[in-house]
Amino acid sequence: MSVLTIDHVTTYSYRHRVTFGEHRIMTRPRESHDQRLLASALTIDPAPADLRWVQDVFGNSVAIARFAGHATSLRFHARATVEHVPMAAADIEIEDYARGYPFTYSSEDMPDLLRSIERQHHDPGRVIDSWAHQFVPTGASIDTLALLTAMTQTIRRDFAYVARCEKGTQTPIETLARRQGTCRDFAVLMIEAARALGLAARFVSGYVYSPSAQDRRLGGGNTHAWVRIFLPGSGWVEFDPTNGIVGNRGLIRVGVARDPYQAVPLSGTWEGFPDSFLDMTVSVDIALASRALEPS
Numbered sequence: 001m002s003v004l005t006i007d008h009v010t011t012y013s014y015r016h017r018v019t020f021g022e023h024r025i026m027t028r029p030r031e032s033h034d035q036r037l038l039a040s041a042l043t044i045d046p047a048p049a050d051l052r053w054v055q056d057v058f059g060n061s062v063a064i065a066r067f068a069g070h071a072t073s074l075r076f077h078a079r080a081t082v083e084h085v086p087m088a089a090a091d092i093e094i095e096d097y098a099r100g101y102p103f104t105y106s107s108e109d110m111p112d113l114l115r116s117i118e119r120q121h122h123d124p125g126r127v128i129d130s131w132a133h134q135f136v137p138t139g140a141s142i143d144t145l146a147l148l149t150a151m152t153q154t155i156r157r158d159f160a161y162v163a164r165c166e167k168g169t170q171t172p173i174e175t176l177a178r179r180q181g182t183c184r185d186f187a188v189l190m191i192e193a194a195r196a197l198g199l200a201a202r203f204v205s206g207y208v209y210s211p212s213a214q215d216r217r218l219g220g221g222n223t224h225a226w227v228r229i230f231l232p233g234s235g236w237v238e239f240d241p242t243n244g245i246v247g248n249r250g251l252i253r254v255g256v257a258r259d260p261y262q263a264v265p266l267s268g269t270w271e272g273f274p275d276s277f278l279d280m281t282v283s284v285d286i287a288l289a290s291r292a293l294e295p296s
Contacts, residue, residue, distance in 0.1 A: 007078075008207075010281070014276045020067040020268065020271075025266050028080065049068040051065050102141065128176070135154075145231070152245070199229055205265060226241070238251055
């Protein structure tokens with residue numbers, strides 16, 4: 001296992017003094033059996049008049065800040081120390097009935113998975129369907145994990161990663177046409193492709209780190225996005241098409257949602273002269289505090 005300290009700083013700068021509306025901050029890592037939150041702090045400057053924490057419908061921790069007064073800058077510093085237990089593809093267990101694709105989720109799981117199977121993007125020309133079904137041999141079954149691994153690694157190999165600061169994502173059809181995108185774009189493409197195959201998939205926002213000097217990850221220095229797919233036997237399993245990762249090695253979850261707009265790390269409003277906004281800067285620094293021996 002590894003112990004990491006994450007410093008996530010976002011700064012907004014303005015030409016004139018402005019007022020700030022409500023801001024929602026989703027930067028606190030989730031807790032689970034594979035990642036444990038040892039410490040967490042959120043510092044906001046100027047300090048909000050009111051700060052409260054809520055859990056959204058997916059169990060994500062969200063801070064809601066309200067402000068009074070005026071300022072020419074607004075800075076959010078989220079720091080967290082996390083104990084992380086990596087899981088590789090070899091650790092993924094799948095129940096017998098789901099090891100080969102196609103399969104159908106159990107009647108107990110299906111009611112809770114339906115919204116994560118529903119398609120979110122129109123595909124009148126069945127472009128996404130055609131791309132997804134290329135990983136499935138005609139008239140035969142295929143190992144489920146092998147299928148998803150091939151999809152993950154194909155996006156990593158065939159699509160160019162291009163950082164983009166603007167909000168939002170490309171549609172999956174745009175990503176297929178352009179053969180390039182951000183981690184968010186690649187995650188949305190894989191989610192829609194998995195759903196086209198009847199699999200439950202969710203969007204994940206969080207952080208990526210390099211477990212070793214030889215194992216460099218794309219998407220560092222900022223927040224990162226990837227995919228979780230429900231596989232009976234292991235539950236929600238991580239797939240990062242930007243880096244070709246299967247399992248959670250190098251990935252720290254913060255927000256999990258059905259759609260990217262539900263897992264935005266930071267959002268809010270301001271009021272002032274139209275030309276007041278100058279800049280937004282984001283930095284994410286991850287320090288590996290210690291590393292214990294991993295099981296062989």
